[in-house]
Amino acid sequence: MKREFAVIGLGRFGGSICRELSMEGMEVLAIDNDEDKVNEFKNIASHAVIADSTDEATLKELGIKNIDHVIVAIGDNIQASILTTVVLTDLGIEKITVKAQNDYHEKILNKIGADQVVHPERDMGKRIAHNIISNNILDYLELSDDHSIVEVKVGEKMVGKSLIDLDIRANYGCNVVAIKQGKDINVSPSADDALREDDILIVIGADKDISRFEKHLVVEDK
Incomplete structure (x- = not known):
C-alpha cells in the first residue's frame, strides 16, 4: 500500500521533496498559494492545488486528514509556517x-506539535564544509x-591497516558501523x-x- 504525503510550500526545498517522493x-499532494509553482508540479505530484494552508476549512476540503505525513516547507513566511x-x-x-x-522558529515549532524540525540550509552547510576540508x-x-x-574514503594513513591496527574506537571514541566496498556494504566488517x-x-x-578522527586520520588537503 502506497503511503500518502502532502508537501506544503513548493520552493526549492519543498519542490525537491515533492519530486523525490513522486519519483519513488x-x-x-502538492500545495502552494502561488499558481505558477502549482502549475509546475501538476505533472509531477499526484495532485497539485492552489490553497491557503493556514485555513483549516480549506485543508479539510483537500482531505489532509487522510494524509500519513505532511511536510511544511514554507519559505520565508514564518507566521504562515507556524x-x-x-x-x-x-x-x-x-x-x-x-x-x-532559525533556532527560535524551531523552538516554537517543537512546542506547537511538530514531530520533526529540519534546517536544510544549515545542515547542507555543515555537509559542504566537511567535504571542503578533504x-x-x-x-x-x-x-x-x-x-x-x-x-x-580510506586515506593513505589507513590503507593496508586493519580496524584492529587503527583502533578507532579506543583512539578517537568513534565506531565504524559499516564498510562500503564498491556496491557491497559490509555491516559486520x-x-x-x-x-x-x-x-x-x-x-x-x-x-x-569525529572531528579528532577527521583531523588525525582522514583529512588529506584538497
Missing part, C-alpha cells in the same frame, strides 16, 4: 515535518545536536581485514570525537 512512486503547523496539529495529522528558518570526507549527517555519522584504497568507512560518534 508515493502519492503526493499557523499551518498549528492547524495540522489540531487536525490530528499523524506526522508533521516542518522546515525551520576529498576523503564524502558525506556528513547530523543525528542530534552532539552526534553525527560521517562517510569517509572483519576487524582483521586490511583496508583498501577504495574502501569507504561509515563512522558514527560524538561530534568532538
Whole structure:
C-alpha cells in the first residue's frame, strides 16, 4: 500500500521533496498559494492545488486528514509556517515535518506539535564544509545536536591497516558501523581485514570525537 504525503510550500526545498517522493512512486499532494509553482508540479505530484494552508476549512476540503505525513516547507513566511503547523496539529495529522528558518522558529515549532524540525540550509552547510576540508570526507549527517555519522574514503594513513591496527574506537571514541566496498556494504566488517584504497568507512560518534578522527586520520588537503 502506497503511503500518502502532502508537501506544503513548493520552493526549492519543498519542490525537491515533492519530486523525490513522486519519483519513488508515493502519492503526493502538492500545495502552494502561488499558481505558477502549482502549475509546475501538476505533472509531477499526484495532485497539485492552489490553497491557503493556514485555513483549516480549506485543508479539510483537500482531505489532509487522510494524509500519513505532511511536510511544511514554507519559505520565508514564518507566521504562515507556524499557523499551518498549528492547524495540522489540531487536525490530528499523524506526522508533521516542518522546515525551520532559525533556532527560535524551531523552538516554537517543537512546542506547537511538530514531530520533526529540519534546517536544510544549515545542515547542507555543515555537509559542504566537511567535504571542503578533504576529498576523503564524502558525506556528513547530523543525528542530534552532539552526534553525527560521517562517510569517509580510506586515506593513505589507513590503507593496508586493519580496524584492529587503527583502533578507532579506543583512539578517537568513534565506531565504524559499516564498510562500503564498491556496491557491497559490509555491516559486520572483519576487524582483521586490511583496508583498501577504495574502501569507504561509515563512522558514527560524538561530534568532538569525529572531528579528532577527521583531523588525525582522514583529512588529506584538497
